[in-house]
Amino acid sequence: MLPTIPFNKPYLSGPETRYIEEAVRSGKISGDGVFTKKCHQFFEQNLGFAKVLLTTSCTDALEMAAILLDLQPGDEVIVPSYTFVSTPNAFVLRGAKIVFADSTAENPNIDASSLESLVTPRTRAIVPVHYAGIACDMDAIQAVAARHGLAVVEDAAQAIDSYYKGRPLGSIGELAAFSFHETKNIISGEGGLLAINDLQYAQRAEIIREKGTNRSSFFRGEVDKYGWVDIGSSFLPSDIIAAFLWAQLEHxxxxxxxxxxxxxxxxxxxxxxxxxxxxxxxxxxxxxxxxxxxxxxxxxxxxxxxxxxxxxxxxxxxxxxxxxxxxxxxxxxxxxxxxxxxxxxxxxxxxxxxxxxxxxxxxxxxxxxxxxxxxxxx
The missing domain is CATH 3.90.1150.10 (Aspartate Aminotransferase, domain 1)
Structure with missing residues (x-):
């Protein structure tokens, strides 16, 4: 009998297990360790994101984005219907109403030409999903957002190393979310990343990611103690996950x-x-x-x-x-x-x-x- 050809097979580039062992031997395998910092530096320097934060999943990155937008019950967010449930669910958790947009005839990406008709006084954000890593029409989307004062959150779960008119996907909207799930190009089993391109969100993003505390500021010596200053959750991954991811990024x-x-x-x-x-x-x-x-x-x-x-x-x-x-x-x-x-x-x-x-x-x-x-x- 012929061997089964699976839909997906996770790939080991080589040094994943060695880097995981290094992380353990370093004495710190909780979040924001050595390998997390290496990954952050890679994305900021090589792909031009203003600031990035590794997360435990793309879902968590989207949920952080929804918190950062300060959505209130009844606010509207435009999302394609043809996407994974994580895309709208992140905003539903904040009380938002989802206004679904259709795909295009050419590919499953959001139909940018339909967006203007979907905007109401309650609209707060547009969330394009770069399906199969192929860019949505970001100029058209950004133009609608600019006319109506809306945020753009790129769901770039599938879009690492893909570009729109020479710009890396995930670097165009105010915020963007990536996935490193085992079915993606670059993997860490589970894992994600929040890209922050509008730095007004940067400090609060760190707080939200650290359970609503200013712990990151404390470890940088900016405050003499840290406490509960905002809402948040445990969104940062173990450095073991980052060690695996770093091996993938190197390749x-x-x-x-x-x-x-x-x-x-x-x-x-x-x-x-x-x-x-x-x-x-x-x-x-x-x-x-x-x-x-x-x-x-x-x-x-x-x-x-x-x-x-x-x-x-x-x-x-x-x-x-x-x-x-x-x-x-x-x-x-x-x-x-x-x-x-x-x-x-x-x-x-x-x-x-x-x-x-x-x-x-x-x-x-x-x-x-x-x-x-x-x-x-x-």
Whole structure:
């Protein structure tokens, strides 16, 4: 029997376990240790974020962003319907009303042309999600935000090492959140990062991350004791997580090179399917591809189900992705009733193919052959 090709396989770049041991031997494995500082420095110096803070997850980074915006019950936040629940949930926890936006016909990113019509006097923020690491139309989004005095929080969970008109994703909005979950390009098992590009939020972000205390200021010698000064939670990760992440960041270039090569091979193999109406990832001229994900958009839910079953019978494990959140059990009765047809289309038709560092050409050929075999009979 052929070996199973999983959807994802975590990658060890080499020194992860050695760095974890170093962290333990240093005598400090709680938050903000040596490896945390190395990671912070990497993002601030190499990607140009004004200030960054590692978090225990991207979800926590989004929740910190929601606290920093001082949202009040009834305030509105515009979020794409086609995203993970963490994106809107962070703002719902602060009492915000979510106004869902549709995706575009070209890719699952938020339809920037619809945003103006969604803004009301209660709108406080727009949260674009850079799906598959491909940039949203940030100029259009920023223009709407500027006209109405709104904050922009980039959900860049999938977008490390991806760019919009030469600018790193996550460096454009006032705040941004990244993920280092095991399914991402750069991983630490769980883990995330809050990027702070508007420094008015920097000091309070440290306090929120440290359970609402000014502990960080105390350790820098700025105050002679620390206490409870704001709301917050335990958002900072162990230095063990940072040690693993640092090993990955050291190998960012080689990891990215391999993932992009896999992505390009998929694209070349499947380009002929477009004549049959099968959708492939579209990268606009203003965006770059970071090799995070490769997906196909089938012509119907039934076709996608049949394709997934076809591949599973060949020991290949693709997955579908998000379910439209405006139709979710939790939010359906809170949604304003607008149809969001492209979000529903991707919900029904998008399928993600295996993509991980160790997917060599022979394994990848099994995937491409399986997909092409399926469509050859249709």
């Amino acid at each position: 960012l270039e080689s990891i990215q090179g391999q993932r992009k090569a896999i992505w390009e091979r998929y694209y070349a193999a499947f380009a002929p399917l477009t004549t049959q109406g099968i959708g492939l990832p579209q990268v606009p001229d203003y965006a770059t591809n970071n090799g995070h994900m490769f997906y196909l958009v089938t012509r119907s839910l039934e076709e996608r189900t049949a394709l997934i079953d076809h591949l599973k019978h060949r020991q290949i494990l693709p997955v579908f992705h998000y379910l439209s959140l405006h139709k979710s059990p939790f939010y359906a009765n809170k949604h304003d009733g607008r149809a969001l047809p492209w979000a529903d289309h991707y919900t029904d038709c998008l399928v993600r193919l295996p993509l991980y560092y160790e997917l060599d050409e022979s394994l990848q050929r099994r995937v491409t052959d399986g997909v092409l075999e399926f469509y050859a009979g249709r």
